Amino acid sequence: MEQxxxxxxxxxxxxxxxxxxxxxxxxxxxxxxxxxISLFVPIVTFIGLYLGFIFLRDSAxxxxxxxxxxxxxxxxxxxxxxxxxxxxxxxxxxxxRAKIQPFVFVGPAVAILFVYLLYPTIATFRLxxxxxxxxxxxxLQNYVDIFTNRSMFVAFRNNILLWIPFGALFTVVLGxxxxxxxxxxxxxxxxxALIFMPxxxxxxGAAVIWNMIxxxxxxxxxxxxxxxxxxxxxxxxxxxxxxxxNNLFLIVVMIWLQTGFAMVLFSAAIKGIPxxxxxxxxxxxxxxxxxxxxxxxxxxxxxIITVTTTVVIFTLKIFDVVQVMTGGQFDxxxxxxxxxxxxxxxxxxxxxxxxxIVLLITVIPVMIYNLKQFRETEAF
Amino acid sequence: xxxxxATKKKRRISWGAIFVNIALVLIVxxxxxxxxxxxxxxxxxxxDIQTSGWWTIFPHQEWVTVAEIQPGPELDRDGVMTFEGxxxxxxxxxxxxxxxxxxxVWIGNKRxxxxxxxxxxxxxxNHDFTLENYQTVLGGKTFQIQQPDGSTLTVQGDNFxxxxxxxxxxxxxxxxxxxxxxxxxAYGFAWMKFPGRRVLFIIxxxxxxxxxxxxxxxxxxxxVGLDLNGTFLGIWLAHTGFGLPLATYLLFNYISTLPRExxxxxxxxxxxxxxxxxxxVLPLSVPALASFAIFQxxxxxxxxxxxxxxxxxxxxxxxxxxxxxEMVGSxxxxxxxxxxxxFISMLVPLIVFFSLQRFFVRGLMAGSVKG
Numbered sequence: 051m052e053q054x055x056x057x058x059x060x061x062x063x064x065x066x067x068x069x070x071x072x073x074x075x076x077x078x079x080x081x082x083x084x085x086x087i088s089l090f091v092p093i094v095t096f097i098g099l100y101l102g103f104i105f106l107r108d109s110a111x112x113x114x115x116x117x118x119x120x121x122x123x124x125x126x127x128x129x130x131x132x133x134x135x136x137x138x139x140x141x142x143x144x145x146x147r148a149k150i151q152p153f154v155f156v157g158p159a160v161a162i163l164f165v166y167l168l169y170p171t172i173a174t175f176r177l178x179x180x181x182x183x184x185x186x187x188x189x190l191q192n193y194v195d196i197f198t199n200r201s202m203f204v205a206f207r208n209n210i211l212l213w214i215p216f217g218a219l220f221t222v223v224l225g226x227x228x229x230x231x232x233x234x235x236x237x238x239x240x241x242x243a244l245i246f247m248p249x250x251x252x253x254x255g256a257a258v259i260w261n262m263i264x265x266x267x268x269x270x271x272x273x274x275x276x277x278x279x280x281x282x283x284x285x286x287x288x289x290x291x292x293x294x295x296n297n298l299f300l301i302v303v304m305i306w307l308q309t310g311f312a313m314v315l316f317s318a319a320i321k322g323i324p325x326x327x328x329x330x331x332x333x334x335x336x337x338x339x340x341x342x343x344x345x346x347x348x349x350x351x352x353x354i355i356t357v358t359t360t361v362v363i364f365t366l367k368i369f370d371v372v373q374v375m376t377g378g379q380f381d382x383x384x385x386x387x388x389x390x391x392x393x394x395x396x397x398x399x400x401x402x403x404x405x406x407i408v409l410l411i412t413v414i415p416v417m418i419y420n421l422k423q424f425r426e427t428e429a430f
Numbered sequence: 431x432x433x434x435x436a437t438k439k440k441r442r443i444s445w446g447a448i449f450v451n452i453a454l455v456l457i458v459x460x461x462x463x464x465x466x467x468x469x470x471x472x473x474x475x476x477x478d479i480q481t482s483g484w485w486t487i488f489p490h491q492e493w494v495t496v497a498e499i500q501p502g503p504e505l506d507r508d509g510v511m512t513f514e515g516x517x518x519x520x521x522x523x524x525x526x527x528x529x530x531x532x533x534x535v536w537i538g539n540k541r542x543x544x545x546x547x548x549x550x551x552x553x554x555x556n557h558d559f560t561l562e563n564y565q566t567v568l569g570g571k572t573f574q575i576q577q578p579d580g581s582t583l584t585v586q587g588d589n590f591x592x593x594x595x596x597x598x599x600x601x602x603x604x605x606x607x608x609x610x611x612x613x614x615x616a617y618g619f620a621w622m623k624f625p626g627r628r629v630l631f632i633i634x635x636x637x638x639x640x641x642x643x644x645x646x647x648x649x650x651x652x653x654v655g656l657d658l659n660g661t662f663l664g665i666w667l668a669h670t671g672f673g674l675p676l677a678t679y680l681l682f683n684y685i686s687t688l689p690r691e692x693x694x695x696x697x698x699x700x701x702x703x704x705x706x707x708x709x710x711v712l713p714l715s716v717p718a719l720a721s722f723a724i725f726q727x728x729x730x731x732x733x734x735x736x737x738x739x740x741x742x743x744x745x746x747x748x749x750x751x752x753x754x755x756e757m758v759g760s761x762x763x764x765x766x767x768x769x770x771x772x773f774i775s776m777l778v779p780l781i782v783f784f785s786l787q788r789f790f791v792r793g794l795m796a797g798s799v800k801g
Contacts, residue, residue, distance in 0.1 A: 104661060117595045120662050124603030127708040136704045151550045151703055152627075155618030159611045159674055160630055165652075166645060166671025167637045173648035186729055228457055234450045241454050245461045250779035252732030258463045258758060262471065262765060269483050270765060272467065306464065323781040340447070367641055370734045386735075389643055399647060406643045409494065417639040 088138060099127045131158075171410070178404040182397065202405070205383045208297050209366060213384065217301045217308075218361045224305065225312025225357065231311070233320050242317065246310035253307065253370035260303045261375055264288040267389065268321065271350050276353035290380045297382055303371050312357045319353035320346060361418040366413055385409050465776075468484040472769035473559040479765045483520040493533055500544050513545050538625035563770035590774055592746065594752040597660055597731055597775075600749055604669035605727040609719060612677030613671065613685070617707050619678075620686035621693060631682070638675040643674070646739050653740065660744040668740050669730050677722055685711055720789045728779050 077363050102123035130361035137350075139147055139339030181188050186367035196202050228245055232238045248256065266285050269276045269282065288299045323346060331341050347354070372378055378387040386403060393402035458620040486492075499513055510517050516534045518527045523536035523545070533548045544633065567590045618624075619631050649668065650659070658664035688711065696706050712719070734751040741747050748756075754771050 103663065113592055113595045117599045120599045121602050124662065124666055125606045125610075128607050132610070132614060140702060140704065147762065149624075152618050152622040152624035155614045155622060155707075156624070156630065156704070159615030159634070159678055161635060162667070162671050163637055163674055166649060166668065167640050167675070168633070170645035170648035171640055173651075174552050174644050177647060179625060182697060224457075228454070231450050231454045231457070234447065235454050237451065237454065241458050243784075244458050247465070247780070247783060248461070249769050250728065250783035251465070251776050252734065252751050252779070254732070254755050254758075255772045257775050258754060258768055259468045261758065262468065262769070265765075267480065269481055270479060272463075272483065272485065275483055275485075306461065308644075309461075367643070370751075373734070374758055377759070386643060390735075390738075403647055406641075406647070409641055410639075410644050414639050421635075421638060 056267070084141065088141060091137065092134050095130050099123070099130070174403045174406055177399055178407050180400050182400050184399050188400065190248055192400045193408070195401060196404055196408060201383065202388060204294075204381050205385050205388045206403065207366075208294070208382065209384045212294065212297045213301055213365045213368060214362055215302070217304045217365050218303075218358060220305045221308045221312050221361050222354065224309045226316050228309065228313045229316035229320055230346070232317060242310075242313065245313055248307045249310050251307070253303075254374050255306055256303050257371055257374035258305075260299075261289075264299060289376050289382065293381045296376075296380055300371055300375055300382055303375070304365065304368060308361055312361065315353055315357050316350065319350040323349050356389060356420065359416050363413055363416050363420065366409065366416075385412075468769050469764055469773060472563055472773045473561070474766065475558065475560055475562065476764070476766040478558070489552055491550050492553045494551045494553065495546045496542055496549050497547040499547070507540055514547050536778060563766045564774070567767050567770045567774065590750070590753060590771055593748055593750045594774065595776075596747055597749040597751075600665055600669075600737070601727055601730045603662070603666045604673075604730045605723055607666055608670040608673040608677050608726060609681075612674055612681050612722075613715065613719065614707070615678050616681035616685045617672075617703075617711055619682050622703065634675055634678050638679060640675075642672045644734070646735075660740065660741055660747050662747070665736065665740045668736055669726075669733070672736070673726050673729070677726070681718055681723055684715055688714055699706055717789075720786075724782060724786055724789050728782065731779060767776065 084397040102119065106120055106123065108317055122159055127215050134153070136151070139151050141153050142150065178192055179187060179189060228241075232241050235241060251259075263272050263285075264269060264274075266274060266287050271285070273288060277283065277284050278285055289296050327349075328345055331345055336344070367386055369390070372382055372384050372387050373390065376382045378384070378391060383391070386409070389405040389409070390404050392398045392405060396402075432442060449653055463801075467484050470487060470637045471479055497514075501507075501511070501513075505511060507520055507714065511523065513523075513534050514532065516527050516529050516532070519542055520536060523534065526533050526535040531550050533550075534545060535548065536543055536545050569589070615634075619627060619634075649671075653659040653664050658667075692710065692714075693706060696710055701709070732751065734755060737752050738755075741749065741752065750771075754768070754775055757764070757768055757771060
């Protein structure tokens with residue numbers, strides 16, 4: 051250290067002015083250099099990213115090559131943007147750095163959220179007050195139309211009177227039942243894994259699986275094979291005839307998908323019940339049924355509410371299952387498929403956005419409640 | 431007396447255990463059979479699928495023809511006829527008459543038809559498993575398919591390889607980008623001081639309640655203007671936008687509870703925020719990052735709605751879920767390709783599920799509040 055500072059000390063008496071001007075020159079030289087680098091690095095980064103974008107858009111390279119380039123470009127690009135902007139900020143003096151750095155960290159997230167969620171919510175609300183082309187202001191007419199249109203009425207009926215009661219009820223009850231049963235079995239892990247597995251499958255995949263089960267050909271559809279063998283009747287088109295009960299066959303798909311989710315949450319909650327409580331009750335002569343209803347259910351009531359609200363939200367937004375299995379025909383439409391149909395088939399942006407707003411208003415109270423519960427239970 | 435009640439109790443419990451396990455096995459079977467049926471069907475030929483259920487691959491009892499009788503022209507077909515000790519009218523015989531383990535059936539036309547004698551036998555059916563469906567689905571070549579009536583049909587194969595790669599191209603960045611952005615933001619909200627911190631964070635959490643249907647129309651309009659429709663960048667950013675509130679919220683919950691002393695001592699040693707974030711916070715947050723990554727990856731991989739809207743019908747960009755949904759619409763009865771295609775799309779999630787079960791469950795639990 052001392053040796054390094056020595057030479058400058060020796061130079062000092064030679065004349066202050068000279069040193070100063072040399073310092074200023076040095077300062078200018080190094081700073082122009084730094085300034086150039088500070089400009090150069092971001093520009094190179096942007097050019098690199100732009101070239102990547104052009105390559106991905108126009109190239110006819112084999113798909114495998116495109117895949118690797120796309121993944122590296124996408125992920126690397128975002129990382130590079132952070133690196134470069136942070137590198138620039140760290141060149142500033144302490145005061146400015148402290149002011150700007152938080153926005154380098156938080157800024158991108160906030161900007162994306164504003165563009166992708168906040169602005170669209172406002173824009174959707176505005177569009178819902180305009181006509182089908184978004185040109186003429188119509189006030190609340192779209193909302194009036196929603197609640198007087200037969201097809202929308204059926205969608206609300208399906209979503210609220212069939213999907214929520216049947217879907218949510220069976221998901222919660224079955225999930226609870228399986229959790230209790232699995233808790234007493236040696237094969238708990240395997241059983242839970244197999245019942246949870248449908249959660250990994252896409253709703254489109256599930257739609258294919260269940261379309262096959264419901265197929266009219268009794269050699270393809272298990273359900274019709276069983277039905278024709280037992281009753282001797284002709285095979286049925288389960289998802290098309292017997293309206294509105296055909297909806298139940300779509301609801302079964304959701305129950306199949308979601309029960310595993312309910313089961314895992316219930317299972318964790320049941321394991322959280324102190325065993326001395328249940329043991330004490332059993333010693334006092336309580337039957338298993340009494341233990342279940344008088345101790346377990348009250349103890350895990352918080353979890354039951356969380357699971358129910360989550361399933362209800364999921365049910366309100368259900369889209370893929372209906373869209374793929376029936377396309378919303380045969381009176382199986384739900385709110386989300388009506389939104390899609392109004393915007394993409396009927397080209398009525400006013401009505402479609404009004405449906406989206408109705409969906410938002412329906413979901414918000416349940417969602418807020420769910421978030422509160424989620425914070426309390428700290429499920430994560 | 432006490433010993434007696436003890437054994438009684440023990441017996442009751444073991445009966446209970448048997449009941450529990452039987453009930454559990456039934457439920458697990460009911461839950462697994464649908465997927466199993468799909469898997470089995472994906473290895474059967476079109477002819478087999480249309481003519482016999484996938485469940486017939488198991489040993490079962492079936493009527494097997496043991497003898498054929500060609501009734502002579504002199505037989506009175508309008509009266510009661512007797513074959514192999516079974517007698518009945520033509521109509522009865524056409525429906526089949528059973529006696530014990532034997533069944534006699536008149537097959538075909540009244541005048542020139544024949545009579546077959548069948549016996550119920552255990553059989554495993556005559557099934558050939560084939561990989562042809564997967565070749566049809568994965569390769570873009572044309573294939574000859576034998577139909578139930580004996581004629582052949584030429585079918586253009588579906589190029590699922592392309593769709594599979596597209597799913598990967600969409601899912602990997604759409605998982606990593608929101609995680610990176612959310613982790614930076616979560617660190618910023620948790621450990622940096624700046625004006626508007628509270629307000630911005632409340633906005634982020636509040637946006638959790640917005641169902642994504644709300645955002646679709648305005649963003650689609652924006653994309654049409656910017657020519658981002660049908661590009662990978664467009665769909666990455668869309669998934670990033672819809673996944674960010676949850677990611678930020680979850681990672682904030684985790685990162686803000688990291689021990690203060692560790693970060694402070696790093697500061698005293700002169701480390702910058704950036705260094706601390708990269709070297710300290712990210713490695714410490716791996717469990718939270720992994721859980722969210724798995725949730726987001728599966729969410730994007732299995733997503734249909736966002737792909738449908740922002741990719742639309744551009745065939746070279748379409749992902750697996752779109753291709754399958756399209757196939758359901760256009761070739762809903764070609765079960766041999768539908769099942770194979772659906773199984774290909776499930777392969778990646780199932781591998782993730784069985785290899786990373788613990789993170790998987792945690793991730794899905796955490797993701798349950800996604801808007």
